[in-house]
Amino acid sequence: MRRLKIAVAYDGTDFHGWQVQPGRATIQRALQEILSGIDGKPVLVAGSGRTDAGVHARAQVAAFTLENGIPPVNLRKAMNRLLPPSIRVLSVEEVGESFHPRFDAVAKTYEYRIFRGEVCDPFTWRYVHHHPYPLNTELMEATAPLLEGEHDFSAFAASDPKEDRGRSKVRRIFSSQLAVSPDWLVYRVRGSGFLKHMVRNIAGFLLETGKGNAGPELLLEMLTPGCAVKAGCRVPAKGLTLVSVEYDRGAETFC
């Protein structure tokens, strides 16, 4: 039995997220069906984490165990022939049998893109949140790095029964920066891990900051353990992209 690690890019628009759900098109399901067909028996694909419905990935990382001895390059080609063009396998490599894309990940990078121009062109609307209204971008830019460091992100997490069973909501954010240009706001965050809806809640908080409804003081309050305030302005999934997942051997980036 071989353990294989793959990097996968996807346009999340037409999928109900990463995780298998009965009767719904998901990325994990598409990959599992194709690999099970190739191996002639059920293949379980583990991802570095779930992405929500509508969220995109430039290089999600996943792994699975396969009996078939097909060389990695041929497997990549075979998978891409069978997958829809909205899912692409970027690379396939052999890894140790203990490799787990979620537990072995040391960092992940997400990007949230906001388009501020009047008209959002038909070639990018799937990948951005359109917000053509005035914003205090200087305050947003100054607030973003305050998330860096180790914090309890309970206030930015969706209530999730699976994650709520006494699990720590402390995460380390290595960098949190907003790039500002005339028509674009691109929020890029790299951290040890992220809670459910965390990046969209943070991007929503920054947007509210730009509108004058939030700011650094409220943010620091919300990062204090036991804070009763919850982030309530999650931005739409379509603006979010999982950019890369890093392991000890170096970054898995394809952007």
Place this chain on the structure above:
Amino acid sequence: MRRLKIAVAYDGTDFHGWQVQPGRATIQRALQEILSGIDGKPVLVAGSGRTDAGVHARAQVAAFTLENGIPPVNLRKAMNRLLPPSIRVLSVEEVGESFHPRFDAVAKTYEYRIFRGEVCDPFTWRYVHHHPYPLNTELMEATAPLLEGEHDFSAFAASDPKEDRGRSKVRRIFSSQLAVSPDWLVYRVRGSGFLKHMVRNIAGFLLETGKGNAGPELLLEMLTPGCAVKAGCRVPAKGLTLVSVEYDRGAETFC
């Protein structure tokens, strides 16, 4: 009655081209339905020319006559609210009542994009022709400019009963250039006008040139009036984009 000129961008993937066809989603139909709703009576939208099913536009130009006195900026906003996100009205302006987007056009620019990398990412596959095979790009690059000048393009035109009634197939090409980079070939052509399928037949000819099946000599033969050879390797519509349409007052570019 007012005459209005609009610039429209569209992702042609899900449309059966520009022109109204019974029971099919087309760009012209979508625009006409919305404008007829706004004006309370049928509105006919004339385009600078038809684009085929699957062809995209960064700035197609169209015009129509409207009774409703709505200001141009508000009309643009109203249309974009009602149109699907795959069609965007970029601008609306008042023009003289004799303006016709087809007959008044002095030049058009098209771009044909070929992606040569191994894996075509899920965010661009709709807008490119994927050709990850060896090509003599130097010969393609040298052949492209030979199309410049005034020529009879019969050999590169689809047989079209409407265009075949003794109409001239002579067109003037102002520029015809292939930009080469490691993963991309971008063919850009600007001319006085184009025959049905002409750009896709030219791009297909250049691709055949790269494969060693055609070249400058055959091209010069095919541009000779009365030539019996017909271009037979039309490339797929999805790689083609109408970039701009120019009128005497200057270029309508939004790229």
